[in-house]
Amino acid sequence: MKIIVPMAGIGSRLRPHTLTIPKPLTVIAGKPIVQRLVEDISSVVDQKIEEIAFIIGPAAKGFPSDTSDKLIKIAEKLGAKGSVYVQEEALGTAHAIFCAKESLSGPCVVAFADTLFKADFKLDANADGAIWVKQVDDPSAFGVVKLKDGYITDFVEKPKDFVSDLAIIGIYYFKDGEKVREEIQHLIDNDLRENGEYQLTNVLESLKQQGAKFIPGKVNAWMDCGKKDPTVDTNKQVLGFEAAVGNNLVASNVVLNNSEIIQPCFIGENVVFNDSKIGPYVSIGANSVVHNSTIKNSLIQTNVEISNATLDNAMIGNHAKYNAKYTSVSIGDYTELT
Known part of the structure; x- marks a missing residue:
């Protein structure tokens, strides 16, 4: 199992605390946010983590020179290989993941590093994919999923009318990382953008249309680290x-x-x-x-x-x-x- 962690954003909403360190390396209760995130994922997937690949931004956008060393040490604490890639230009969620294409293979979890969670479910690694979700009071502010017979049927971004209260928290499991890589490559080769960016939601929809069945991973707590x-x-x-x-x-x-x-x-x-x-x-x-x-x-x-x-x-x-x-x-x- 691999974990892919896009974390190339500059964390402007948490300034001044992100002027000297990336937001995911902000320490919460004695551990960096991103370390707590990958530890929680490890407990849910209940499998050995072989590699953790981090996608960071360039030094020009405020990523200190020692960022890679700190991230590799976090991976090693979980007994995993650490890899660090740089997203030179912010071109969307799918593009960020694609920056780690050399690591995007086999079963993998993609986790965007601005949130923490607590869950008591164990991931079914035989599923085509899973999307971590949390029941929320106001789904209009989030991307949500619709379910039928335990499987995800639709992804709806910030619905004006109620369709579901299961919000996507930004953590995904894919049984076949190579297939995800191929789908992102298709977006890039054909310049298929939304609002100027390559979006992961388009990859999810394409995989679903091809027959992939996604299950929800329901979490008990979803904690935001975006603002002070x-x-x-x-x-x-x-x-x-x-x-x-x-x-x-x-x-x-x-x-x-x-x-x-x-x-x-x-x-x-x-x-x-x-x-x-x-x-x-x-x-x-x-x-x-x-x-x-x-x-x-x-x-x-x-x-x-x-x-x-x-x-x-x-x-x-x-x-x-x-x-x-x-x-x-x-x-x-x-x-x-x-």
């Missing part, structure tokens, strides 16, 4: 999931000087708290120091200094310094607000 507030909320949900299975995410060498941690929290190595109350639902990265502060429901990265703060729904980048009265803040790496 949803990302902080995703951190909260992930901490809740970790606590529910008994995982303690507080490093053993955390220093508590007249301070309290209210679980669930992630606290990295060598963090020092002085006269502070932390939690619930707080992530703080390694080598950070917090003085005289109360922090809850916040996502804070590494090497941060926080003083005299009352934070709630805050997101603070790496190497930042914060000593101010604001509560719901969003400041990026190497920022000082004092």
